[in-house]
Amino acid sequence: MINKVVNNIESALKGVESNMTFMFGGFGLSGIPENSIAALSKKDIFGLTCISNNAGVDNFGLGLLLKRKQIIKMISSYVGENAEFERQMLSGTLEVDLIPQGSLAERCRAGGAGIPAFFTPAGYGTEVAEGKEVREFNGKPHILETALTADFAFVKAWRGDTAGNLIFKGTARNFNPLMAMAGKITVAEVEELVPAGELDPNQIHTPGIFIQRILQGKKYEKRIEQRTVRSRE
Amino acid sequence: MSLDKNKIAQRIAQELEHNMYVNLGIGIPTLVANYIPKGIDVEFQSENGVLGMGPFPFEGEEDADLINAGKQTITMMPGAALFDSATSFAMIRGRHVQLTVLGAMEVSENGDIANWKIPGKMVKGMGGAMDLVASAENIIVAMMHTNRKGESKILKKCQLPITGVNCVKKIVTNLAVLEVTKNGFKLLERAPGVSLEEIIKATEAELIIEEEIPEMIL
Numbered sequence: 001m002i003n004k005v006v007n008n009i010e011s012a013l014k015g016v017e018s019n020m021t022f023m024f025g026g027f028g029l030s031g032i033p034e035n036s037i038a039a040l041s042k043k044d045i046f047g048l049t050c051i052s053n054n055a056g057v058d059n060f061g062l063g064l065l066l067k068r069k070q071i072i073k074m075i076s077s078y079v080g081e082n083a084e085f086e087r088q089m090l091s092g093t094l095e096v097d098l099i100p101q102g103s104l105a106e107r108c109r110a111g112g113a114g115i116p117a118f119f120t121p122a123g124y125g126t127e128v129a130e131g132k133e134v135r136e137f138n139g140k141p142h143i144l145e146t147a148l149t150a151d152f153a154f155v156k157a158w159r160g161d162t163a164g165n166l167i168f169k170g171t172a173r174n175f176n177p178l179m180a181m182a183g184k185i186t187v188a189e190v191e192e193l194v195p196a197g198e199l200d201p202n203q204i205h206t207p208g209i210f211i212q213r214i215l216q217g218k219k220y221e222k223r224i225e226q227r228t229v230r231s232r233e
Numbered sequence: 234m235s236l237d238k239n240k241i242a243q244r245i246a247q248e249l250e251h252n253m254y255v256n257l258g259i260g261i262p263t264l265v266a267n268y269i270p271k272g273i274d275v276e277f278q279s280e281n282g283v284l285g286m287g288p289f290p291f292e293g294e295e296d297a298d299l300i301n302a303g304k305q306t307i308t309m310m311p312g313a314a315l316f317d318s319a320t321s322f323a324m325i326r327g328r329h330v331q332l333t334v335l336g337a338m339e340v341s342e343n344g345d346i347a348n349w350k351i352p353g354k355m356v357k358g359m360g361g362a363m364d365l366v367a368s369a370e371n372i373i374v375a376m377m378h379t380n381r382k383g384e385s386k387i388l389k390k391c392q393l394p395i396t397g398v399n400c401v402k403k404i405v406t407n408l409a410v411l412e413v414t415k416n417g418f419k420l421l422e423r424a425p426g427v428s429l430e431e432i433i434k435a436t437e438a439e440l441i442i443e444e445e446i447p448e449m450i451l
Contacts, residue, residue: 027281027318028304030297053318078358086355098356101280102322102364109319120326121367125345125398128363158298170298170315171282177317205317222297228305229292 001196004164004188004214009039012187012215016152018045023108023153023179024052024062028081028225031172032061033154035189035217040154041065051075051148053104053175058082060223069093075148077101081225100128103145105178111147112181112210120145153183156217157206160190161199164208173205180210189217234426235407236449241375243268244449245334245405248373249275256280256325256365258335259303261375265334276310278330280321280361285313302361322361326368333369335362337376337401339391342417342438344401346374347393359396366397378406378435385437387411387418408432410449417441422449 006012013036016022022040026032037056041064048071055074056062063082065071073095080086088094099107100122110118119142123129133144155176158169166188168176180186188206193216208214236244242264249255249265253275257263266288269275277286279301286301287308295306309315324330339347346366349359366372379385387404404411409432410422419441423432425448433440 027302028300030281030300030304076358078360080355080357090355096356098358100359100363101318101361102326105318105322120364122326122364124367126363126395127350128359168315168317170296171279171300172298173315174282174318178319224295224297224300224306225304226300226306227295228289228307229295230289232291 001163002208003162004208004211005162005193006213006215009035009215012036012189012213013039013043015185016040016043016045019047020151021049021051023150023183024050025155025174025176025179026061027053027171027174029057029061029223031156031168031174031176032056033156033187033189034220035215036154036187037061037064041068041070046070047072049073049075051108051150053077053101054081055079055085056082057225058084073097075099075104077104105175107145107148108175108178108182111149112178115147117144117146119143149182149184150179151184153179153186155180155186155188157188157190159192159194159199160188160214161194161196161208162214163196164188164211164214165199165204166190166206166211167199167203168205177206180206185212186210187213187215189215191217191220234424236424237407239264240451241405241407243451244410245373245375246270248332248403249273253332254278254284254330255332255334256330258333258362260336262334262336263303278321278324279307280325280365282316282318282321283307283309283313284316284324285310287313322364325361325364328368328370330369332371332373333365334373334375335365337374337386338380339386339388339393340374340401340404341388341391342413344399344413345391345395346397346401347391347395349396350394352394362396366400369400372401374401374404376404376406378408385435387436387438389438408435414441419443420446422447424449425451
């Protein structure tokens, strides 16, 4: 069995450079690669293009990279949960490309699946369609969206094995399996790393072929953005 | 009396049909889940990757790995399923989700909706709204009839950047229930105690009024 394990975050991040394109799994703060982001925020790399559904919050998630002005461009579907993001966007130092969430997911999936582009109805007739090819299928107009890939994809799973196979938990799966496929180098960090053979092959969400490096995450803070509860009556 | 947000949600809940898969947007739409009519089973889809979403968790049982599209902590119903974002939007784009309820800033008489951007203000993004409105079989908008300045949100033509074209089927506001037809907005129901004149006055677009307009039954 091919062994994908790296023993520390430095080895996991080997080869990251300024001006690269990175993908980050996660929806809000759920399922984000916390350890990779924290380590990247300590490196002297700048001019990054980051593809992620959201952009973190102040002092956590991608907010850490924004704070050090390491990101030059964000490709996302929903942003602005943090003040630093807003400041940089309004002052023009941060470029932002907003993409419908389903198109973003599919563009990552396509990138990893060898599909260069696809037609989708999402965004037709809106600003998102500007400059894009429009074609009618079954009497309905669609716009052409192109695939996305990245120099590095950083994903986070619940459990993983030494062969790189991954299992996600709850809604922390989100963009992680799609971005895992679309990275030239995909780094998976996991809450629990086990020897190959311990995970049930029937239960694998992301097969190890898509993962180049797998790492046991040191610690997970798992912040909750909107803690909502009901009373016990 | 014009309806409050809960009453709008309660009226929309009457549109739910047995065995429907439903996606509820943030805001008033979320409240629809509190008013599911007796004897009706529906499953709620949240586009971040869960089908069979349940109520908020009890205090102390929140799980950071289990949230809805509004990033709120949730629970799952028995029989729930989890999936990635591409599969989630396959459900949406592929028309497997039968009803989408969402909020809006403006709706036009041909069914265009604007709900993602106000030029000149901070733009946060469309999230999943464009995918949802481009594909849903049935879209119901839940919103107040007028904006904070008292201006009609039901227009001949949207003034704000649109989210999707020709997609809204029905609108439930604090004043009325409207259907989007080929010929424009058709007034279906009035909020209890709200007069026809009040609705017409609060609406910029033309209204098709074919017969006696009944009050909503809540």
